[in-house]
Amino acid sequence: MSAARLLDAQDLAVHYRIGGGLLHRGRALRAVEEVSLNLAAGETLGIVGESGCGKSTLGRALLGLTPITRGRVMLAGIDLTSLSARALRAHRRHAQMVFQDPLASLDPRMTVGQILAEPLRVHEPSMTPLAVRARALSLLERVGLGAAALNGYPHEFSGGQCQRIGIARALMLRPKLLVCDEPVSALDVSIQGQIVNLLQDLQAEQGLGLVFIAHDLAVVRHISHRVQVLYLGRTVETGPTAAIFAAPRHPYTRGLLDAVPEARPGAPLRVPVAGDLPSPLDPPPGCAFHPRCPRAQARCHTEAPALRPLGADRAVRCHFPLDDASAA
Amino acid sequence: MNAAPAAQAVPLLVVHDLAVRFATDSGPVEAVREVGFTLERGEALALVGESGSGKTQSAMALLGLLADNGRATGTATLAGAPLLGQPEHVLRRIRGARIGVVFQDPMTALNPYLTIERQMTETLVLHRSRSRREARAEALQMLEAVRITDARRRLDQYPHELSGGMRQRVMIAMALLPRPELLILDEPTTALDVTVQAQILDLLAALRRDLGTAMLLITHDLGVVAAVCDRMLVMYAGEGVEQGPVAELLAHPRHPYTQGLLASLPARQHGARLATLAGQPPDPRARPPGCAFTPRCRHAMAVCSTVHPAWTEESATRGRRCHWQPPEASAATGEAP
Ligand SMILES: Nc1ncnc2c1ncn2[C@@H]1O[C@H](COP(=O)(O)OP(=O)(O)OP(=O)(O)O)[C@@H](O)[C@H]1O
Numbered sequence A: 001m002s003a004a005r006l007l008d009a010q011d012l013a014v015h016y017r018i019g020g021g022l023l024h025r026g027r028a029l030r031a032v033e034e035v036s037l038n039l040a041a042g043e044t045l046g047i048v049g050e051s052g053c054g055k056s057t058l059g060r061a062l063l064g065l066t067p068i069t070r071g072r073v074m075l076a077g078i079d080l081t082s083l084s085a086r087a088l089r090a091h092r093r094h095a096q097m098v099f100q101d102p103l104a105s106l107d108p109r110m111t112v113g114q115i116l117a118e119p120l121r122v123h124e125p126s127m128t129p130l131a132v133r134a135r136a137l138s139l140l141e142r143v144g145l146g147a148a149a150l151n152g153y154p155h156e157f158s159g160g161q162c163q164r165i166g167i168a169r170a171l172m173l174r175p176k177l178l179v180c181d182e183p184v185s186a187l188d189v190s191i192q193g194q195i196v197n198l199l200q201d202l203q204a205e206q207g208l209g210l211v212f213i214a215h216d217l218a219v220v221r222h223i224s225h226r227v228q229v230l231y232l233g234r235t236v237e238t239g240p241t242a243a244i245f246a247a248p249r250h251p252y253t254r255g256l257l258d259a260v261p262e263a264r265p266g267a268p269l270r271v272p273v274a275g276d277l278p279s280p281l282d283p284p285p286g287c288a289f290h291p292r293c294p295r296a297q298a299r300c301h302t303e304a305p306a307l308r309p310l311g312a313d314r315a316v317r318c319h320f321p322l323d324d325a326s327a328a
Numbered sequence B: 001m002n003a004a005p006a007a008q009a010v011p012l013l014v015v016h017d018l019a020v021r022f023a024t025d026s027g028p029v030e031a032v033r034e035v036g037f038t039l040e041r042g043e044a045l046a047l048v049g050e051s052g053s054g055k056t057q058s059a060m061a062l063l064g065l066l067a068d069n070g071r072a073t074g075t076a077t078l079a080g081a082p083l084l085g086q087p088e089h090v091l092r093r094i095r096g097a098r099i100g101v102v103f104q105d106p107m108t109a110l111n112p113y114l115t116i117e118r119q120m121t122e123t124l125v126l127h128r129s130r131s132r133r134e135a136r137a138e139a140l141q142m143l144e145a146v147r148i149t150d151a152r153r154r155l156d157q158y159p160h161e162l163s164g165g166m167r168q169r170v171m172i173a174m175a176l177l178p179r180p181e182l183l184i185l186d187e188p189t190t191a192l193d194v195t196v197q198a199q200i201l202d203l204l205a206a207l208r209r210d211l212g213t214a215m216l217l218i219t220h221d222l223g224v225v226a227a228v229c230d231r232m233l234v235m236y237a238g239e240g241v242e243q244g245p246v247a248e249l250l251a252h253p254r255h256p257y258t259q260g261l262l263a264s265l266p267a268r269q270h271g272a273r274l275a276t277l278a279g280q281p282p283d284p285r286a287r288p289p290g291c292a293f294t295p296r297c298r299h300a301m302a303v304c305s306t307v308h309p310a311w312t313e314e315s316a317t318r319g320r321r322c323h324w325q326p327p328e329a330s331a332a333t334g335e336a337p
């Protein structure tokens, strides 16, 4: 909770009301529950988990883009939940988002120049058009697109180029934090690496903090310093990337790693996690993972495990965590 | 050898010089050209390549399902009988009985207003003169074969009541109902989470084992290829660029594109920076005259930008479209070091 931290979220919960109407309140969908995380400048935190586990909701909550049901988010030393709507909008400039679908996130009727200028129009209305253009040009250059791109429209660019434009737009306000929600999932492998390298270079140059939400574990492993694994809205494991990948302690983390088919001759085909993700509207009692867990015991059916620290920098939410040796 | 030798000798699917052209407002687009491959009975072949490389349109051409502005040329035969260019009523019968198809997004392929039973049994009742009861029994049996939990209850449910993984199992069960000789799967696991993808891949491997159905599997994921397929054809900009047994290609790629693709897989890398293939594929409307990969190729020579390389069978099992000759060490195809 030190003031030096760029981002510090404590006990965050985001619930959505589903159904409901005049007569009844409907049910609460607990999209994010009891999530805490923090990030220093220049650091990357990878957030992984299956679709529907609350990754995107968490990302939006970190930027104050979605109402928080409980908990608080400190961004650059200021509690977002304490801000008025207006002050929140102003403060949000420090944190920007990069989206999964690069083309869909760019307004098709605007030129790239207009798209890049848009955030400045809102946040720095006094900047002269010339200065705006200069910043847009230098960022386009930086993300590997030339000045010619300024006058083009989004549909004239490939997926990878659109993602570069999305990154340039996110950087126009010189933010301290980028939340990237599946930024390379829609791109071909040969293009993914170009974008990942770009993000890493920008981070090194500008000391950006990155929250990198993705389901592709190989990319997360490459870019993240620390990893946080979510299951049905809750953190089930967190720790330094190398340690988590070398010896996951939660059976779900282990399962996620083992489920990825390897592009290697003779690689074994493994089915480590059975069944489907349960509905977040109707989470299983006890440990939410127990119906799919190969290690579940009676206690797991009834008693929800707490997130317990394992040494200084790791934590796991499991009654029967894997030990270091068995996972090695 | 109990089957008739004549039937054994003819491969299940032979595709030769396949091309697909689309008429568009901005001129003709050649989405597929000079694609050829052979699929034996019971074999699984992967069509691999990046977005826009022509994988889906190649399959659509074979199925007679191209968009109205598309036209296919070349030849394709199914068990020796012509496939390409057959009239629609013939193709419809082939699609309903001999070739099953599974698409990426089961939600768009399933009718949201019909129960799973109705979707599955409609063709059996209409075209195969089964009674409703017989058809239901067959559908149930097939749902069990694709390992759907609670199969009996699923028959009475609607698509939106099922998870993505279950819907994909239903699609596979539907495609298998008429016991087709060939199953075409277009990115069958791309929309699924890794945990569920692993379950479906395991199912496909088991179906190959148990039913002996031949598969043409379209994917951009080389991990998926390694899990299910025997051979693969790598496509780039609408063309086949390299073909061979999966294990050999993954261990000893010989085309610079296959090499670059494998080298850029994040899972294969440990360095601080990811190795990448610079640039991007050509616009299909403005294809360069020589080899389409030239601008991104680290081995490009003068001839590559002017002369279109021909497909060459380099051994009994491997073929390639490239002017560059890999050095001898890696030219020893297939043998693990
Ligand atoms: N109806 C159409 N009219 C014009 N061009 C088309 C049409 N359908 C497809 N194309 C073009 O054909 C090319 C090949 O497309 P195809 O769908 O086969 O690629 P793919 O390899 O399956 O890619 P993906 O991995 O994205 O599914 C693309 O350039 C595409 O834009």
Ligand SMILES: [Mg+2]
Binding pocket: B055, B056, B057, B186
């Ligand atoms: Mg496709």
